[in-house]
Amino acid sequence: MSTYSIFDAYLAQNYKDISEGKEIICEVLSLDEGVTKIVKARIASTEQGLKDADELLVKRDTGEWKSEKWFIKISEELDPDETVLAIAPISATSSGYGAAK
């Protein structure tokens, strides 16, 4: 089993598709290789329904781990040069620090 991480902002951005079991395109960090990858994958909050899924840890924008553990089944690794990924908004609250103005 490999381990990946994702920012919680991307889970929020794709929440509807994830909850309907659809594949999404997202960027994950492979903690084994130390490198980010853009992948086509299904993501779930439990392992059921995602056979042979890998572990997906969730980070805040400030890098802290969230306590929840998700699961990811990658179907395809995409060429980053050919893929445009919508960047999830970075807000004062998602950055976890700073004045709230």
Add this chain to the structure above:
Amino acid sequence: MDLRNFLEVLDEKGMLIRIDKEVDWNLEAAAISGMLARVGNGQYTVLFENVKGYYPDKGRLVGCLYAPDRRKVWNKIALAMGLPPDIPFSIFLPEFSKRLRRIIKPMEVSASEAPCKEVVKVGKEANLLDLPIPFLHETDGGRYLTLHAIVNQDPDTGWINAGTYRWMVKGPRRGAALWVMGQHGPTIYYAKYEQRGNTMPFVIYNGGDPLSFIVSTSAVPTGVCEYDVLGGLRGEPIKLVRAETNNLLVPADAEIVIEGEIRPGERIDEGPFGEYTGYTHGRNVSPVFRVNCITYRKNPIISFVTEGLKWAEDFPASLGMIAGYREYAESAGIKGIKNQIFSMDTCTLMAFGINPQKPRDILRLARIIMGNKAMINLNTIGLYDTDADVTDCRDMMEETGMAWDPRSISDFTSDDDIYQTPLSFISDAANRAKGTGGAKLSWDCTSKFKSWKKPEKTIFEKAYPVSIQKKVKEAWSDLGFDEAFDEKEIF
């Protein structure tokens, strides 16, 4: 002098530790280096010769390259300049400033004379993961280069800029940077290339002259090339070689060179990253650094710094700023500055020792420094008598506690227009993105023009007659204390 020569110098001085046991590039090397910086007091630099997955010939790592003695934070830079590491700061800083002002133009050499071309990988053959670029902190978004310069060129004037902006590996041929408008390199890109819809070539180098990092993190004026300043600091022309896939020049003795381009309008996530300001700076948006070519020396040595609190490995990077601020203040007519230093860890506090010529010099000095754009990195300025050793954090805090009269003029200012490092957490997200929304404070601990007279300090040299001091010194080792104490503290 290149990185390998510098490691030999450190080795000769007994300051290099070589580790041949396997160490992981993934957090382990940084953890070892960070702890060594914390407990080693700058005595050592560490060379990891057996990096997991890269041994025996695909690359090595070096940490604590600049990690300083906490009481002599300039010691390794002095060595890199060919000066004795125990040189007093009052002699070191003027010499450093003098060399920093000197311009010596670089010379171009052929590819056959450039060690950085020993291995050349172009196009799909280029792969950043072939190099042991380290993963530094658990909270980071990926592997990072930290002791490097990103080189780009003004398309109108031909001015070449080489600046240090943290750089993240995003894939085999992609990277991202903390690339904020207002700093030279990013401004050239955003204001000239991207605004005109043009692609910007870049090169990134790591290694080469150990003084390179000091220059690429200094406030070198707009239009002045860091290579010219580096030549002046070194005292001879820097040897440069043309990149393989674009027209930019890089130091011929660099360990690794990454060549590529940034296309207009492309954006990617960058960060988070554990920064020198003492906490993890969050996710940002960066242009996409597309990599077209990587060249490197055989078995390259990638130098890195484990940034964060308690180790202050990259403090010497602020030396260029220190020299610049001092010159700036002196050119504005402030006399009597004896010493100055950044705070050790977060590099956001600057202390000055000054013998003011007029009462108003104190406030003027503070305001002149605060008004400098390079002040983006600073929040606070402390002003002290010249008998206070502001290069020593403890002395500085003692002096603050003893000699700061809260009734003296201290200056506080806060406004959306005031410069503030994007790495600071005191402003809101919108201001952080622009480098504004800052607040600055100066405090005055000088005594010369006060209504009170400063008392003698109760310290060993004043509290005891010379005869007793002499007796204690002579008996010291017989008392069994000899190596158990810090040399600066005793006699």
